[in-house]
Amino acid sequence: MSNRAESVLVGLIGEGVMPSLTPPMHEREADVQGLRLLYRPIDLLELALPAAAVGDLLTAAQRLGFNGLNITHPCKQLVLGHLDEISDDAARLGAVNTVLIQDGRFIGHNTDFSGFGSALRDGLPDATLGRVVQLGAGGAGSAVAYALLKAGVTTLDLVDVDPARAAERAAELGELFPTAVVTPRTTAELSDIMHLADGLVHCTPIGMAAHPGLPLDIELLEPRHWVADIVYRPIDTQLVREARAKGCKVLDGGRMAVGQAADAFQLITGREADRDRMRAHFLELIAVEDAAAARAPELTKAGH
Numbered sequence: 481m482s483n484r485a486e487s488v489l490v491g492l493i494g495e496g497v498m499p500s501l502t503p504p505m506h507e508r509e510a511d512v513q514g515l516r517l518l519y520r521p522i523d524l525l526e527l528a529l530p531a532a533a534v535g536d537l538l539t540a541a542q543r544l545g546f547n548g549l550n551i552t553h554p555c556k557q558l559v560l561g562h563l564d565e566i567s568d569d570a571a572r573l574g575a576v577n578t579v580l581i582q583d584g585r586f587i588g589h590n591t592d593f594s595g596f597g598s599a600l601r602d603g604l605p606d607a608t609l610g611r612v613v614q615l616g617a618g619g620a621g622s623a624v625a626y627a628l629l630k631a632g633v634t635t636l637d638l639v640d641v642d643p644a645r646a647a648e649r650a651a652e653l654g655e656l657f658p659t660a661v662v663t664p665r666t667t668a669e670l671s672d673i674m675h676l677a678d679g680l681v682h683c684t685p686i687g688m689a690a691h692p693g694l695p696l697d698i699e700l701l702e703p704r705h706w707v708a709d710i711v712y713r714p715i716d717t718q719l720v721r722e723a724r725a726k727g728c729k730v731l732d733g734g735r736m737a738v739g740q741a742a743d744a745f746q747l748i749t750g751r752e753a754d755r756d757r758m759r760a761h762f763l764e765l766i767a768v769e770d771a772a773a774a775r776a777p778e779l780t781k782a783g784h
C-alpha cells in the first residue's frame with residue numbers, strides 16, 4: 481500500500497487511447513528512476529462514454545487517488561470547463577493535455593506545444609526560424625504553430641486543405657503573436673511560398689500507415705530547408721526519408737511524442753525525465769510495432 485505522496489498514479493483520457501505509447505514511456509522512465517508509477521489508459525470508446533464525461537472522470541480520478549492525467553482527443557478543449565487553474569500558455573492556446581490533481585484541485589497545462597518546442601531545440605538546434613511553412617492546422621497543428629511562434633518564427637504560412645480552418649487558426653495566432661505575420665494559405669500556393677521558407681513543418685495525417693504518401697510535391701524541397709514531421713507511425717515517413725535523401729536536416733515525429741511525455745512526466749512527478757533515454761525506449765516500442773505490422777499488416781492499428 482502507498483499514498484499519493486509515495487507513489488504516482490496517472491491516466492490518459494480520450495478516444496482510442498489503448499495503443500498509446502505514452503503510458504509505457506512514463507512507466508519505464510519511472511522504473512529507471514526508482515519511482516513507483518502506474519499509468520492507465522482510460523478509453524472513452526471502451527467505456528462507451530461521450531467526450532462530455534471528461535468532467536466526471538476527473539472527479540473520479542481525484543477520488544481514486546490519481547496524481548495526474550493526460551487528456552487527448554476529443555477532450556482537450558472540453559476539459560477547460562472543469563479546471564481550477566490553468567497555465568498561461570494552455571489558456572492562450574485554449575487546449576489542455578495534462579491535468580495535475582493537487583489538494584483536490586485540477587490544474588491544466590499543455591505539453592504538446594512545449595514538447596514540440598523542446599523537440600525542435602534538441603533535434604534541429606541550428607534551424608533558422610525566420611519563415612516557416614506549416615501543413616495542417618488541426619488540433620496538433622495548433623499546438624505546433626504556437627510553439628513555432630514562441631520559438632521566434634516571424635513569418636508563418638499556415639496551409640490546410642480546409643481554408644476556413646487555416647483562416648481561423650491564422651487569425652487566432654496573429655492575435656496571440658501580434659509581431660509575427662501568420663498567413664492562411666492554400667495548397668495551390670505552396671510553390672510560391674516554399675522557396676521563401678527556411679523550413680517546413682508537417683502536421684497532417686499524410687504519411688501515417690493508414691494514409692501513406694507525401695503531403696507536398698517533393699520537388700518543392702531544397703537541401704537548405706529543414707523539415708519537421710509530427711507523424712511518427714512510421715517513424716521514417718516518406719516525407720522524412722525523401723527530405724533526408726535530398727540533404728535536408730530532418731526532425732521525426734517521435735521527438736514531439738517524447739517531448740510531450742517528458743514534460744508531462746516532469747509536471748506530474750516533479751522529476752526531470754531523461755529525454756534521450758525516453759526516446760531510445762520510444763524507438764524500441766515503435767520497432768516492436770513495426771515488426772508486428774510486418775507480420776500481420778491487416779492488423780496495423782491506425783493510431784497517431
Ligand SMILES: NC(=O)c1ccc[n+]([C@@H]2O[C@H](COP(=O)([O-])OP(=O)(O)OC[C@H]3O[C@@H](n4cnc5c(N)ncnc54)[C@H](O)[C@@H]3O)[C@@H](O)[C@H]2O)c1
Pocket residue numbers: 615616617618619620621622639640641642645667683684685686688695710711712713733734736737738740783784
Ligand atoms: N508527434 C506527436 O506527438 C503527435 C501528436 C498528435 C498528432 N500527431 C500526428 O499529427 C497528425 C495530425 O493530428 P491532428 O490531431 O492535428 O489531426 P486533425 O485532424 O485535427 O488535423 C489535421 C489537419 O490536416 C489537414 N489536412 C489534411 N490533409 C491535408 C493536406 N494534404 N494538406 C494540408 N492540410 C491537410 C486537415 O484539414 C486538418 O485540419 C496525426 O495524424 C498524427 O499522425 C502527432
Ligand SMILES: O=C(O)[C@]1(O)C[C@@H](O)[C@@H](O)[C@H](O)C1
Pocket residue numbers: 492494497500501502550551552553577592740744784
Ligand atoms: O500519446 C498519446 O496517445 C497522446 O494522446 C498524444 C497527445 O494527444 C498528447 O497530448 C497526450 O498527452 C498523449
